[in-house]
Amino acid sequence: MRIHLTDTTASRINKALVRARRAIGSPAVGVVLTMVIVTDEENAHDSLKAAEQASQEHPSRILVVVKRPDRTPHRRTDSRIDAEVRVGSDAGSGEAVLLRLHGEVSGHADSVVLPLLLPDAPVVVWWPVDAPATPAWDPLGALAQRRITDAYAVERPLRQLAARVASYAPGDTDLAWTRLTPWRSMLAAALDQARARVTSAVIESEADNPSAELLAGWFADRLRVPVERVVTAGPVITAVRLRTEHGDIVVDRPEGAVASLSIPGQPTRALALKVRTTAELIAEELRRLDPDEAYAAALRAEVKAPPAAPAPTGPSSHEQRRNA
Structure with missing residues (x-):
């Protein structure tokens, strides 16, 4: 009516x-x-x-x-x-x-x-x-x-x-933070299975994606590791790579509603990871009305880029040619 x-x-x-x-x-x-x-x-x-x-x-x-x-x-x-x-x-x-x-x-x-x-x-x-x-x-x-x-x-x-x-x-x-809930859940579960120390992280996403920035802040706050960003064609976040001493934990979703999860020592598996609608995002936010401390921490975290690769210690290309 x-x-x-x-x-x-x-x-x-x-x-x-x-x-x-x-x-x-x-x-x-x-x-x-x-x-x-x-x-x-x-x-x-x-x-x-x-x-x-x-x-x-x-x-x-x-x-x-x-x-x-x-x-x-x-x-x-x-x-x-x-x-x-x-x-x-x-x-x-x-x-x-x-x-x-x-x-x-x-x-x-x-x-x-x-x-x-x-x-x-x-x-x-x-x-x-x-x-x-x-x-x-x-x-x-x-x-x-x-x-x-x-x-x-x-x-x-x-x-x-x-x-x-x-x-x-x-x-x-x-x-932008709500969109990360499935990613954060999947990555947290993968870390529980891998039981390996994360040394750095890589986030692949379209340029200027706010969810990628907040995910980088979450890694910086929770894992205390440097985070590298790689720009892709999207849509939104396309892959996350957590580097560990035993190999990379990778969640890859280049397109569609299905992602692949790779954990060192385990077979690669397919998992549902669709881009959710605005209605689904709002419904999630309405489930809890208390302060979201994880969002606040990710928002305020200082994200460090991984250190640059060390300069080569061997002979220069000029010396290599001269000694050839």
Whole structure:
């Protein structure tokens, strides 16, 4: 069921939600959190769709905030709130409200959202594209227990990660880190089997991949080893190599959903390692709302490159030719 409201208020939106639930015979029981999505018009549809799919696992009230401030200095946009209320099959397993904030009210999104939050329930704020410089200090971010950004979705992802180091606060996370969960699980299991000391690591990925940078930080923090990066055509991370005294542990996924795992002294095996959808990443983040200390450590770790190869100690090529 969908209800469209023009030039409305938070009170009318709440009444519309109650009216819609009664109409379909669906009380707001079982909704476990409020998810606030702050995005632009271009990305609103895909972001809402991903959140609705994630709500199959985590029933939520989804609030999509689309800001439309004044664009020209000489033409003032009327300050108003337009809303689209979705309940039932049109809103996944919960309920959704698409808020379009026009004019001056776009600068006070927190005042619009606050009355629409579920009482006594966690709040998660997700910026699919352009996140504030300091998410925890943002008026909407300050309402949340969990703040989700995505460095992969911006034009300069590595610069975004560098900014996150300075602005990090408990509760912050990034989907570039969430994408690493299968890789980290597989590599940790491989190390348990190999039982060998890692001396260095190599990460192969497309250029400027934020997940590769965070994985390098994780290695630096947990293994205390230098990390080398190799640029490939992608997509995303294509291979990881952990060098040990007994040989290399290698996870290789050049393309597709299947990776090969090689451990010294064991046969190579094939394992599932697909590139997950945004909905799957959001669903994972909603499973735990406590501070992600591993992400914080990987974000702040100082990654060292492996030492350069030593200069040759034998005769130079000129001496070799002269002595020939």
